[in-house]
Amino acid sequence: MTFCRTLTQILLTGTIAVASAAHAAGITVHDARNRDVAVADVARTVSIGGAITEILYALGLESRLVGVDTTSLYPAAALHDKPNVGYMRQISAEGVLGLNPTLILAIQGSGPRETMDILETAKVPLVLVPETFSEDGLIEKIRLVGHAMGVDARAECLSAAVGADLAQLRALRAKVKKPVRVMFVMSLQNGRAMVAGHKTAADEIIQLAGAANAVDDYDGYKIIGDEAIVAARPEFVLSIERGKESLQADAVYAHPGFALTPVAANRSFITMDGLYLLGFGPRTAAAARDLSVKLYPALADPGGAFTSALSAANCRQ
Structure with missing residues (x-):
């Protein structure tokens, strides 16, 4: 009897494995x-x-x-x-x-x-x-x-949840009356800033958050000089957390270019987890919402009206 049950379990497991x-x-x-x-x-x-x-x-x-x-x-x-x-x-x-x-x-x-x-x-x-x-x-x-x-059905479940979060983000973004100018800085190399232009994840996440990329004259990443920084008139500098290689706020504020912009005057430096901010995975709407609230504190909702459809969804089966 025990042997039969064991054999049945083995056959069933094998069938499941083959089906998978x-x-x-x-x-x-x-x-x-x-x-x-x-x-x-x-x-x-x-x-x-x-x-x-x-x-x-x-x-x-x-x-x-x-x-x-x-x-x-x-x-x-x-x-x-x-x-x-x-x-x-x-x-x-x-x-x-x-x-x-x-x-x-x-x-x-x-x-x-x-x-x-x-x-x-x-x-x-x-x-x-x-x-x-x-x-x-x-x-x-x-x-x-x-x-x-x-697993197309699971993917549709996840897509629907992410789509709902993006829709909620659009509603939040509609409340922005005057987009602030944000410059995404990957690094400072020998005092020169590596900055994101158009057609980058940084450019899109800035726009999703209801802001404007302060750089509008090139695509991809480029090292720019002090004059270009001043001319771009950034109100915020955005960067990512990279451990010991992370860009530090004090380095930005002391930079000759940024020192002549509102970034230094207002101490407006934001850093976020790299994959969360730029990964363009399921949590992108949440990352853009978090960035938006950092840029526009008045959009923060103390009542917790913004609830993530992604966090409530179960698309794993």
């Missing part, structure tokens, strides 16, 4: 390379990109993860529990393929190019997830990752 491995069978994903990628097995997935990892955990798929990159900082269990394949822009092909993955999900911009070339020629399906810094781009990122993993 085959869940994504027959799926085709159109990725950032404008290619169709056939996905047959998601049982051993490697995630390269913090937003991808965050989405996978939000969808309850962490058991299928066999490796993550160093930008996978949320949830903390990701880097703690999973093998680390390195920084997303300095990935080792051997480190990834050594985990015997059945699927690789990598955010657009992962590299170096030599590594991506090797991964593309390997027999393991590689899905390059588009990185579009917009509300629509965020929703599509969630849907694509969910589709690749064979």
Whole structure:
């Protein structure tokens, strides 16, 4: 009797395992390379990109993860529990393929190019997830990752929750009468500021928060001089927390360029967690809302009317 029950349990477990491995069978994903990628097995997935990892955990798929990159900082269990394949822009092909993955999900911009070339020629399906810094781009990122993993219903659940939070953010943003000018500074290198222009995550998060990017004459990141800083007239400097490499408020206020702007006069320096602020994962609406309240304290709601649909949703099953 006990033997029969044990045998039944083994067979049932085996059936579940086979069903899980085959869940994504027959799926085709159109990725950032404008290619169709056939996905047959998601049982051993490697995630390269913090937003991808965050989405996978939000969808309850962490058991299928066999490796993550160093930008996978949320949830903390990701880097703690999973093998680390390195920084997303300095990935080792051997480190990834050594985990015997059945699927690789990598955010657009992962590299170096030599590594991506090797991964593309390997027999393991590689899905390059588009990185579009917009509300629509965020929703599509969630849907694509969910589709690749064979959990479209869960992805729609997560997309709906994130969409609701973005809608709530739009309502908050509508209350802003005069957008403040914000300059995102990645670092100060030999006294020169590395600053975000258009077509960056920083530019979009500033706009989502109801502010204006003080830089409007170039795309991407660029080192600018003191005269350009003064001419941009920033009212706030925004940066990210990077441990010992974090930009410090006193360094900004003492900088010759920023000293001639309202940033120094008003001591208006804001720093936030990097993945939270710039990751464009499920928590992006919350990050933009937090930034908005820092920029516009009058928008803070002491009554707690703003409730996150994401925190209330269960999209893990």
